[in-house]
Each structure stands twice: as structure tokens, then as C-alpha cells.
Amino acid sequence: MALRYLLDTNTLSDLIRHPQGAVAKRIATVGEQAVCTSLIVAAELRFGAAKSGSPRLSERVDQVLSALDVLPLEPPADRAYAEIRWHLTRQGTPIGPNDLLIAAQASVLGLTVVTANNGEFGRVPGLSVENWLAE
Secondary structure, eight states: OOOOEEEOHHHHHHHHHOTTSHHHHHHHHHOGGGEEEEHHHHHHHHHHHHHHTOHHHHHHHHHHHHTSEEEOOOTTHHHHHHHHHHHHHHHTOOOOHHHHHHHHHHHHHTOEEEOSOHHHHTTSTTOOEEOTTOO
């Protein structure tokens, strides 16, 4: 089965906090081989763990990330980034820089972004977005 879902930071944060929660149940339904995350998300999670100063949290982040495909950021995501950013800038509805990189990556790979941040990702034209925390 091919990758279909790119899990965003808030989705993985919930999985880290609630290993048997809604996200884990949904992963079990769609299959572990269908989910991945971005290097950008991995960096955000590792920053949050470092900032907290909690070795236990760092260990949980390591465990979750080691169980997922962490996709590198590669071309043509740079072109998609430029196009998406220019579109949103013209609309007067920019999104955060990390979310923009995640959206560009998911867009070129044809992945659905799984996030609780529908407000930002929902503004990206053509991007498929789901919120597994609201279901």
C-alpha cells in the first residue's frame, strides 16, 4: 500500500500524549504503511521535546518517529512552495513557514495532511486535509 497520509505536528503530538487514542486507532484502521510524516514535523517535535527538558518526552518522540517514514524535503517541493506562497500572498492569507513547507511537500507527493490546523492548511489550493482529532 502506498503512502496516503502525512501526519502534522499536532496530530503526532496527540499520538505521543495518547498512545492508545484517536490517532492510534485511525492509524490501525488505515494501516501503518499508509502514514508518514515530514522532516519538518520531526524537527518541530524534537524542538518541543528539547524545549521541555523532559528526557521521557524526547524518548517518546524518538519512539514515534522511528515507527514512521520521515520523508525528506526534496524537489519539486521547492517549486510547489513558491507557487503556494505566491498564491496565498496575493490572496492576503499567508500561512506559517513550516506549514507552508509541509503543505508543499504533501501537495507534490499527493498526500493528505492530517492536522487539527485546518484553518491554515485549508487555504492551500488543491491540498487534501483531514482532522483525525475532530472525528
